[in-house]
Amino acid sequence: MVNLEIDRVSVRFALGGATVEAVNDVSLRIRPGECVALVGESGCGKTVLASAxxxxxxxxxxxxxxxRLGELDLLAATDxxxxxxxxxxQIGLVPQSPASHLTPVRTARSQLEEAARVLGxxxxxxxRRAGLLPEHLDRYPHELSxxxxQRVANALAxxxxxxxxxxxxxxxxxxxDLVDGLLDEFxxxxxxxxxxxxxTHDLAAAHRIADRIAVMYAGRIVEVGPAHEVLDAARHPYARGLANxxxxxxxxxxxxxxxxxxxLPDGCAFAPRCAQATALCEERPVLTDDPHAVACHVPC
Ligand SMILES: Nc1ncnc2c1ncn2[C@@H]1O[C@H](COP(=O)(O)OP(=O)(O)O)[C@@H](O)[C@H]1O
Ligand code: SF4
Ligand SMILES: [Mg+2]
Known part of the structure; x- marks a missing residue:
C-alpha cells in the first residue's frame, strides 16, 4: 500500500536580501484510510508545504x-x-480560494468533463461524490455560490x-451547515x-473529522498525535492554547x-508568547519520535 512519507522538508524563499524560512524540517506520514489535519495560524507554512x-x-x-510516494520523491520529480x-x-488538490482557480468562461460541467478526459x-x-446536482454543473463560475x-473544486480534485x-x-x-456537510464528505x-x-486554521473542523492532528507553528510541526489527544490533552503550550x-x-x-x-529565533519560536518558557527554551526543541510527539522543553 502506498503512503506519503514527508521527511525533513524545508522550504525557503529568497525575498529581496532576506530569506523566508516558510517550512522548517517537517516530517509527516499519511496512510490510506486516514484523515490528517494540519492546523496552525495563517502564515505558518501550510500552503507552502502543500505546494511543495x-x-x-x-x-x-x-x-x-x-x-516519498511509493518509489517517487515528489520533491525531486520533474514537472x-x-x-x-x-x-x-495520485494526489488531488483542492486549492485555497477555489473559485479563483475555475476558468470563468466555461461551465462547471465542461471543466469537469475535460479533467475527466485528461485523467481518465x-x-x-x-x-455526485462532491454533492453536486446535475443542474449545478451547467452554471458558470460566477453563477456558483x-x-x-467549493464542491466543483472538490469534484475536480x-x-x-x-x-x-x-x-x-x-x-x-x-x-x-455547508462546512459540516463538506467535512463529512471528506x-x-x-x-x-x-x-x-x-x-485548516479551524480546529473545530479538524475536531470533526481528523484521526490525527499536526500542529504547525512558524513553519515547524510542534505537536502531532491522535486527534482526541491533541485536542483534549495537548502537550505543546501553543497547541494547548489553540485547543482552549x-x-x-x-x-x-x-x-x-x-x-x-x-x-526566526535560534531557540523555540514560540518562546515570546509562552507562559512556560525557561532558559532551556533558548535552545530549539526537537520533535520527539512517538505516536503523540511534541517539540517542547517543558511540555504540559
Ligand atoms: N513566493 C513566496 N515568496 C516569499 N514568501 C512567501 C512566498 N509564498 C509564501 N511565502 C511566505 O511563506 C509563509 C507561509 O505561507 P503559507 O504557507 O501561505 O501560510 P499558511 O499557513 O497561511 O498557508 C508566509 O510568511 C508567506 O508570506
Ligand atoms: S520549548 Fe519552551 S518556549 Fe517553547 S513552547 Fe515549550 S516551554 Fe514554551
Ligand atoms: Mg494557506
Whole structure:
C-alpha cells in the first residue's frame, strides 16, 4: 500500500536580501484510510508545504528533504513526472480560494468533463461524490455560490480518483451547515480507503473529522498525535492554547503574534508568547519520535 512519507522538508524563499524560512524540517506520514489535519495560524507554512508536494512552488523557492510516494520523491520529480503521474491521479488538490482557480468562461460541467478526459475519470460520479446536482454543473463560475464553487473544486480534485486528497482551507467563507456537510464528505472518502490531508486554521473542523492532528507553528510541526489527544490533552503550550480557544471551550485566544519567518529565533519560536518558557527554551526543541510527539522543553 502506498503512503506519503514527508521527511525533513524545508522550504525557503529568497525575498529581496532576506530569506523566508516558510517550512522548517517537517516530517509527516499519511496512510490510506486516514484523515490528517494540519492546523496552525495563517502564515505558518501550510500552503507552502502543500505546494511543495505538488511542485507548485515559485522560482524563488529552495526545497530540501524528501516526500516519498511509493518509489517517487515528489520533491525531486520533474514537472512532467508530476503532471503525468501525480497531480490529480495520485494526489488531488483542492486549492485555497477555489473559485479563483475555475476558468470563468466555461461551465462547471465542461471543466469537469475535460479533467475527466485528461485523467481518465468519470465526471458524473465525481460530481455526485462532491454533492453536486446535475443542474449545478451547467452554471458558470460566477453563477456558483461559495459552497457550490467549493464542491466543483472538490469534484475536480476527485475526478481522477486520487488516493490522497489535499484540501487547503476548504471551509473558509462557508456557512456552518455547508462546512459540516463538506467535512463529512471528506470523512467518507477516508473511510472508503482514500487519505485526506485537511489543511485548516479551524480546529473545530479538524475536531470533526481528523484521526490525527499536526500542529504547525512558524513553519515547524510542534505537536502531532491522535486527534482526541491533541485536542483534549495537548502537550505543546501553543497547541494547548489553540485547543482552549475552540468555541465551546471559550478560553481567550493566545496573545501575541507569530515571529517573522525572515527573522526566526535560534531557540523555540514560540518562546515570546509562552507562559512556560525557561532558559532551556533558548535552545530549539526537537520533535520527539512517538505516536503523540511534541517539540517542547517543558511540555504540559
Ligand atoms: N513566493 C513566496 N515568496 C516569499 N514568501 C512567501 C512566498 N509564498 C509564501 N511565502 C511566505 O511563506 C509563509 C507561509 O505561507 P503559507 O504557507 O501561505 O501560510 P499558511 O499557513 O497561511 O498557508 C508566509 O510568511 C508567506 O508570506
Ligand atoms: S520549548 Fe519552551 S518556549 Fe517553547 S513552547 Fe515549550 S516551554 Fe514554551
Ligand atoms: Mg494557506
Amino acid at each position: 508536494l505538488l511542485g507548485f512552488l515559485p522560482g524563488n523557492a529552495e526545497t530540501t528533504g524528501s516526500a 512532467q513526472e508530476l503532471a503525468r503521474t501525480v497531480r490529480g491521479r 475519470g468519470d465526471a458524473e460520479s465525481a460530481a 461559495g459552497g457550490m464553487a 476527485l475526478v481522477g480518483d486520487p488516493w490522497l486528497l489535499i484540501a487547503d482551507e476548504p471551509t473558509t467563507g462557508l456557512d456552518r 470523512r467518507r472518502l477516508a473511510d472508503d480507503g482514500h487519505a485526506v490531508l485537511l489543511i 480557544a475552540l468555541p465551546e471551550r471559550d478560553f481567550l485566544p493566545i496573545p501575541g503574534q507569530p515571529p517573522l519567518l525572515t527573522d
